[in-house]
Amino acid sequence: MKDKPKYKQIIEAAVEVIAENGYHASQVSKIAKKAKVADGTIYLYFKNKEDILISVFREKMGTFIDGAKRAIDDEQTANDKLFKLIEMHYSQLSESPYLAIVTQLELRQSKSELRHEINKVLKSYLDVIDSVIEFGLETGEIDKKFNPQLIRQMIFGTLDESVTTWVMKSQRYQLVEQVEEMHTLLTKGFFK
Amino acid sequence: MKDKPKYKQIIEAAVEVIAENGYHASQVSKIAKKAKVADGTIYLYFKNKEDILISVFREKMGTFIDGAKRAIDDEQTANDKLFKLIEMHYSQLSESPYLAIVTQLELRQSKSELRHEINKVLKSYLDVIDSVIEFGLETGEIDKKFNPQLIRQMIFGTLDESVTTWVMKSQRYQLVEQVEEMHTLLTKGFFK
Amino acid sequence: MKDKPKYKQIIEAAVEVIAENGYHASQVSKIAKKAKVADGTIYLYFKNKEDILISVFREKMGTFIDGAKRAIDDEQTANDKLFKLIEMHYSQLSESPYLAIVTQLELRQSKSELRHEINKVLKSYLDVIDSVIEFGLETGEIDKKFNPQLIRQMIFGTLDESVTTWVMKSQRYQLVEQVEEMHTLLTKGFFK
Amino acid sequence: MKDKPKYKQIIEAAVEVIAENGYHASQVSKIAKKAKVADGTIYLYFKNKEDILISVFREKMGTFIDGAKRAIDDEQTANDKLFKLIEMHYSQLSESPYLAIVTQLELRQSKSELRHEINKVLKSYLDVIDSVIEFGLETGEIDKKFNPQLIRQMIFGTLDESVTTWVMKSQRYQLVEQVEEMHTLLTKGFFK
DNA sequence: GATGAATGAGAATTCATTCAT
DNA sequence: TATGAATGAATTCTCATTCAT
Numbered sequence: 172m173k174d175k176p177k178y179k180q181i182i183e184a185a186v187e188v189i190a191e192n193g194y195h196a197s198q199v200s201k202i203a204k205k206a207k208v209a210d211g212t213i214y215l216y217f218k219n220k221e222d223i224l225i226s227v228f229r230e231k232m233g234t235f236i237d238g239a240k241r242a243i244d245d246e247q248t249a250n251d252k253l254f255k256l257i258e259m260h261y262s263q264l265s266e267s268p269y270l271a272i273v274t275q276l277e278l279r280q281s282k283s284e285l286r287h288e289i290n291k292v293l294k295s296y297l298d299v300i301d302s303v304i305e306f307g308l309e310t311g312e313i314d315k316k317f318n319p320q321l322i323r324q325m326i327f328g329t330l331d332e333s334v335t336t337w338v339m340k341s342q343r344y345q346l347v348e349q350v351e352e353m354h355t356l357l358t359k360g361f362f363k
Numbered sequence: 364m365k366d367k368p369k370y371k372q373i374i375e376a377a378v379e380v381i382a383e384n385g386y387h388a389s390q391v392s393k394i395a396k397k398a399k400v401a402d403g404t405i406y407l408y409f410k411n412k413e414d415i416l417i418s419v420f421r422e423k424m425g426t427f428i429d430g431a432k433r434a435i436d437d438e439q440t441a442n443d444k445l446f447k448l449i450e451m452h453y454s455q456l457s458e459s460p461y462l463a464i465v466t467q468l469e470l471r472q473s474k475s476e477l478r479h480e481i482n483k484v485l486k487s488y489l490d491v492i493d494s495v496i497e498f499g500l501e502t503g504e505i506d507k508k509f510n511p512q513l514i515r516q517m518i519f520g521t522l523d524e525s526v527t528t529w530v531m532k533s534q535r536y537q538l539v540e541q542v543e544e545m546h547t548l549l550t551k552g553f554f555k
Numbered sequence: 556m557k558d559k560p561k562y563k564q565i566i567e568a569a570v571e572v573i574a575e576n577g578y579h580a581s582q583v584s585k586i587a588k589k590a591k592v593a594d595g596t597i598y599l600y601f602k603n604k605e606d607i608l609i610s611v612f613r614e615k616m617g618t619f620i621d622g623a624k625r626a627i628d629d630e631q632t633a634n635d636k637l638f639k640l641i642e643m644h645y646s647q648l649s650e651s652p653y654l655a656i657v658t659q660l661e662l663r664q665s666k667s668e669l670r671h672e673i674n675k676v677l678k679s680y681l682d683v684i685d686s687v688i689e690f691g692l693e694t695g696e697i698d699k700k701f702n703p704q705l706i707r708q709m710i711f712g713t714l715d716e717s718v719t720t721w722v723m724k725s726q727r728y729q730l731v732e733q734v735e736e737m738h739t740l741l742t743k744g745f746f747k
Numbered sequence: 748m749k750d751k752p753k754y755k756q757i758i759e760a761a762v763e764v765i766a767e768n769g770y771h772a773s774q775v776s777k778i779a780k781k782a783k784v785a786d787g788t789i790y791l792y793f794k795n796k797e798d799i800l801i802s803v804f805r806e807k808m809g810t811f812i813d814g815a816k817r818a819i820d821d822e823q824t825a826n827d828k829l830f831k832l833i834e835m836h837y838s839q840l841s842e843s844p845y846l847a848i849v850t851q852l853e854l855r856q857s858k859s860e861l862r863h864e865i866n867k868v869l870k871s872y873l874d875v876i877d878s879v880i881e882f883g884l885e886t887g888e889i890d891k892k893f894n895p896q897l898i899r900q901m902i903f904g905t906l907d908e909s910v911t912t913w914v915m916k917s918q919r920y921q922l923v924e925q926v927e928e929m930h931t932l933l934t935k936g937f938f939k
Numbered sequence: 940g941a942t943g944a945a946t947g948a949g950a951a952t953t954c955a956t957t958c959a960t
Numbered sequence: 961t962a963t964g965a966a967t968g969a970a971t972t973c974t975c976a977t978t979c980a981t
Contacts, residue, residue: 664856666771744936
């Protein structure tokens with residue numbers, strides 16, 4: 172009952188409601204009902220509906236990014252850091268099926284203002300990827316001839332697309348089993 | 364039906380209206396106005412609003428996919444085919460800035476049902492990518508140890524993310540200049 | 556069926572709904588129902604709810620003011636003009652009991668923005684009163700020592716208050732029977 | 748109850764909040780905040796929001812009416828009594844700019860039920876005016892041919908309208924300077 | 940007496956779609 | 961075919977009031 176329980180209740184309810192009903196069918200009243208609070212209570216903790224959604228993303232991505240950061244800090248090479256990053260990306264989303272649906276499918280349907288806020292949060296994650304690339308450039312593991320931005324686009328694009336595929340296939344296979352192969356594909360390419 | 368001039372007028376109007384106003388501010392009446400037809404006329408050519416948007420995607424992606432297919436058919440190696448694929452992906456979207464905005468940003472805001480239909484169309488493009496991978500496996504250019512699905516996710520994810528980045532940066536740089544480097548990154552990876 | 560019948564239908568319905576239910580209980584849907592149109596139709600003719608109310612006032616006061624103007628134009632002396640003004644003020648409101656309720660009681664409950672618009676319309680009526688005073692000053696009927704603004708406040712305040720009293724007493728007596736006495740009171744005062 | 752300090756705090760806070768924010772933006776929570784009490788505390792002293800507003804009017808008008816009564820009691824003629832009445836009406840409102848705004852503009856926006864209660868309070872003031880007229884009829888200063896109700900409507904309507912004009916012109920001129928001229932206008936009329 | 944977190948009813952407006960002409 | 965006026969369902973947010981502490 173401590174530490175603003177209602178705030179967390181509402182956040183968790185929002186994730187579930189969006190995952191179950193889809194972004195466009197997620198009325199405030201539905202979220203309130205699932206959180207077991209009155210509609211008006213929502214507005215004691217959030218400015219408006221958009222604020223709920225941004226907060227969901229911020230809270231959840233915050234944890235996600237922190238997890239990724241901590242994991243790669245433990246590793247000594249860019250190669251290992253990248254491996255860990257892929258592993259964390261897959262494992263964290265695997266463990267929160269609702270969150271995966273929300274981030275990969277539903278929240279992308281939001282209108283521009285909200286998307287803008289979401290992109291800000293996403294930026295922090297891209298920064299983490301950039302830091303791994305930067306590290307690899309320093310250690311010499313990655314060739315300096317490459318544009319780091321393109322490398323990052325490849326890494327994030329690949330991870331994002333593979334998770335989306337997994338979500339759209341109803342999360343029916345084990346994402347984490349792909350870690351090693353994806354790591355090899357990204358670092359070595361697929362041509363002999 | 365699809366040969367009628369009004370049908371094409373409406374499709375073209377829809378692309379422009381969505382690119383200029385964003386998905387959520389693209390009312391049927393706006394599309395009708397830009398197409399210079401009455402609101403009701405729209406419904407003589409399309410079942411409903413969703414049908415317009417799917418048709419936009421189908422028509423435009425059809426041309427896009429045909430272009431890609433024709434281009435890779437001319438090449439003899441998987442390596443060259445992939446190079447051409449990347450080049451066509453970038454060049455075709457570069458030449459249709461409106462279309463790029465619509466496919467990369469706006470249409471992704473549509474609700475799940477529409478997204479489902481869009482994914483069907485997208486499937487044809489993924490099939491083209493798959494055919495290149497298939498070809499590479501047959502010629503031995505690509506190692507059989509890799510899961511082709513993962514390779515495809517990497518290729519598509521990378522292309523898609525790089526175009527989205529370019530659109531979000533207001534298309535301020537030349538996408539096609541990245542073709543060669545992206546091709547190297549995908550085929551050889553970025554590790555020494 | 557000619558000359559924007561829906562517009563007038565809605566205006567008339569609005570007057571009745573406000574008079575019967577009071578300003579605060581006059582929902583758009585109630586007005587639409589009484590006008591026998593769909594809720595959405597209202598918005599083809601009016602920008603928003605406030606616009607309906609302003610239009611009601613403008614339309615009705617327009618007629619009211621025109622009536623007053625035409626009546627005083629026929630008279631040759633300030634004395635007669637004032638008499639006619641009082642007569643028209645009373646008779647026009649007597650003939651439209653709903654309108655009287657709306658202008659004397661309900662519309663005064665509106666919020667500042669709307670009140671502002673209403674005051675603009677009211678200003679035209681005050682101008683008519685001012686023109687009578689002006690005329691009287693020119694003919695010498697009214698002593699130049701008086702501040703015309705104060706005279707106008709006395710005339711309008713008296714008429715307004717007497718109509719409000721009549722409305723609040725449920726319009727149970729004949730307002731027009733007071734014309735002559737009110738005219739005497741205003742012009743000669745009530746002291747011997 | 749009415750002697751409790753919190754009661755008076757809330758009344759004073761209400762006047763200020765309404766004058767500063769307008770009737771429609773005067774939430775109970777705002778009044779509570781300005782009165783430095785909790786929202787719930789309000790309901791220990793007042794039945795509901797309407798009760799606050801009526802009490803504001805009752806308390807303030809009580810003082811106002813008492814002032815007027817005392818002033819006219821000192822005078823010996825109806826003429827002097829009326830003069831004093833006008834003077835007190837103007838001076839008391841001049842000295843309480845907030846109160847003037849609240850009574851002339853904001854409280855008139857309240858819904859009919861509240862207006863009804865306000866009118867009851869106002870009735871006491873009209874009684875005071877009536878007593879002056881009565882006195883004048885007895886002394887013979889006022890002609891018995893006039894309907895006293897109409898005289899009262901003229902006096903109150905004129906005073907009320909002139910104060911409203913002054914408030915709407917942002918209280919930029921001296922109301923009390925008009926006392927003498929208004930008195931002349933009311934008693935003698937403005938026709939030669 | 941005092942608090943303030945929680946409640947939940949209530950209403951304006953948009954826009955895809957229809958159908959009489 | 962083509963029109964466009966009319967339809968009406970659907971949802972966020974505010975704020976007076978309560979009541980457990």
